[in-house]
Amino acid sequence: MFADRLKIISQKIAAAAARRPFPCEQDVRLIAVSKTHPPESLLEALESGVTLFGENRVQEAKAKIAVLPSRCQWHFIGHLQRNKIRQALPLFELIHGVDSLAIAQDIDRIAAECGLFPKILLEVNVAGEETKFGFSPEFLVAQMKQLLQLRRVQIEGLMTIPPPAPNPEDSRRHFVTLKNLRDTLRTTFKLPLPELSMGMSDDFEVGIEEGATLVRIGTALFGERSGKTWRPSGSDSLDG
Numbered sequence: 632m633f634a635d636r637l638k639i640i641s642q643k644i645a646a647a648a649a650r651r652p653f654p655c656e657q658d659v660r661l662i663a664v665s666k667t668h669p670p671e672s673l674l675e676a677l678e679s680g681v682t683l684f685g686e687n688r689v690q691e692a693k694a695k696i697a698v699l700p701s702r703c704q705w706h707f708i709g710h711l712q713r714n715k716i717r718q719a720l721p722l723f724e725l726i727h728g729v730d731s732l733a734i735a736q737d738i739d740r741i742a743a744e745c746g747l748f749p750k751i752l753l754e755v756n757v758a759g760e761e762t763k764f765g766f767s768p769e770f771l772v773a774q775m776k777q778l779l780q781l782r783r784v785q786i787e788g789l790m791t792i793p794p795p796a797p798n799p800e801d802s803r804r805h806f807v808t809l810k811n812l813r814d815t816l817r818t819t820f821k822l823p824l825p826e827l828s829m830g831m832s833d834d835f836e837v838g839i840e841e842g843a844t845l846v847r848i849g850t851a852l853f854g855e856r857s858g859k860t861w862r863p864s865g866s867d868s869l870d871g
């Protein structure tokens with residue numbers, strides 16, 4: 632049952648937060664990563680008290696948002712394609728995966744056209760993986776000035792997806808890197824940057840111990856994913 636899994640995870644979140652050696656200004660928020668799962672599963676989550684969902688495909692999210700109660704909140708956690716920005720902006724309270732200056736500039740321009748002030752997180756490729764999206768830490772520091780010139784985009788903090796690893800402890804140094812980078816940007820550019828989105832099903836406790844304010848948990852809440860995107864019956868093409 633979803634409620635049972637949620638209870639266990641909530642206890643683990645609270646315990647991990649209590650282990651933090653430093654004071655945290657912010658509570659940890661749990662994002663229930665609902666990608667690929669049908670609206671019925673999200674309704675079950677909602678009945679258990681979860682209201683914040685993470686999706687990584689704009690079309691799929693849009694179809695679910697249309698059929699779920701308006702008290703749900705939505706975060707976009709994937710790689711946002713340029714041609715999906717206009718659709719995504721009104722749907723999501725926070726966009727986690729802003730991974731280049733170019734996409735941030737596009738978001739800013741489209742936000743101005745739509746009259747919106749979108750909140751975003753900058754995605755950092757902390758381990759320097761070649762196959763992964765995201766700013767390298769050095770690049771982010773170098774481009775921060777240009778990012779701060781954007782008038783619409785509200786930079787709320789940083790996000791990372793560490794390399795897949797057999798042991799959650801392997802993620803720790805990457806989370807520390809992200810937090811240190813956030814602290815550097817804070818002092819250098821005098822920004823609040825309150826949010827750190829780090830930690831998934833396997834390593835969220837480590838993420839919280841190192842200062843995560845947002846954890847993105849899918850499998851541990853909803854079970855294994857089928858791998859396919861969910862689509863409403865009767866719809867034909869559903870990409871992005």
Ligand SMILES: *Cc1c(COP(=O)(O)O)cnc(C)c1O
Pocket residue numbers: 664666687708709792831832833847848849850851
């Ligand atoms: C799918 C996904 C998650 C959730 O992963 P689980 O291991 O199922 O908890 C978290 N973050 C991002 C960016 C994802 O795409």
